[in-house]
Amino acid sequence: MLTCHINLQSFEKTCGNCRICSGKSKGAYYFDHDLKNSQELVRELESLICSQTPYHCQGPEVHKNADIRVMDSSNALICRVEAKMLNDSPFMKVHDLLPGHDLFPKETIVVDLPKLNHYIDRAHQEKGTSTFIVWYLGRRCPDVGGITVFQEVSVLEQIKKRKGNGRYFQRRTGRGDLVDGHQLGITGKYHFSICECRPIEELIGEILSI
Numbered sequence: 001m002l003t004c005h006i007n008l009q010s011f012e013k014t015c016g017n018c019r020i021c022s023g024k025s026k027g028a029y030y031f032d033h034d035l036k037n038s039q040e041l042v043r044e045l046e047s048l049i050c051s052q053t054p055y056h057c058q059g060p061e062v063h064k065n066a067d068i069r070v071m072d073s074s075n076a077l078i079c080r081v082e083a084k085m086l087n088d089s090p091f092m093k094v095h096d097l098l099p100g101h102d103l104f105p106k107e108t109i110v111v112d113l114p115k116l117n118h119y120i121d122r123a124h125q126e127k128g129t130s131t132f133i134v135w136y137l138g139r140r141c142p143d144v145g146g147i148t149v150f151q152e153v154s155v156l157e158q159i160k161k162r163k164g165n166g167r168y169f170q171r172r173t174g175r176g177d178l179v180d181g182h183q184l185g186i187t188g189k190y191h192f193s194i195c196e197c198r199p200i201e202e203l204i205g206e207i208l209s210i
Contacts, residue, residue, distance in 0.1 A: 001044050001136060004147045004199030011143060013104040013195075020140050021089045021105065041083040041136050042067045049081070052204045064118050066131050070207060078210055080131040082119065084111065087138040091169070094191065101166055103193055106144055109135045113168060113188040116160070119153045130154070130210060132203060135194075149197035152206070159196055167191045 066080035090105040
């Protein structure tokens with residue numbers, strides 16, 4: 001799972017004649033299923049970090065914080081890591097609905113906007129403690145399906161400042177967003193490109209350099 005087998009700077013962004021992905025939203029977003037998949041990615045990341053660094057991993061202090069706290073032997077915080085599992089089809093209308101940003105479906109990844117803003121605010125509160133967001137693309141795409149990429153929140157913050165609200169899109173509420181009468185599915189999404197990220201193989205070196 002934790003591999004990136006493509007050159008993020010030179011791959012072909014457009015889809016050509018491929019028709020694997022549908023341009024129509026499925027209208028169903030199952031929160032519990034997405035949470036289970038994300039937990040699998042969390043376990044993979046914890047195993048990677050613990051086996052290749054002198055650090056250990058703990059869960060977040062509160063639900064809003066990133067999934068993983070990377071700690072040293074004195075239980076001092078080294079960095080945070082958030083796991084994003086993207087198993088759904090890509091945002092096929094991204095080029096039309098977010099005009100002027102040159103994003104194509106195959107390259108597009110998302111973060112829930114409230115979570116992104118929280119990670120940015122938390123980084124400022126902790127005076128520069130790094131938070132890395134990791135995306136696994138569990139898509140059927142033969143070009144980018146199965147790759148894992150990451151980026152540090154401060155870099156994403158700078159992209160967000162440059163791009164502004166033009167990268168934001170709010171989808172319709174669908175089946176599965178409501179759990180026991182509470183809306184747990186977040187419909188407001190902020191979009192990035194995998195080309196603005198780094199291959200997962202570089203994450204351990206980044207953590208060790210802190």
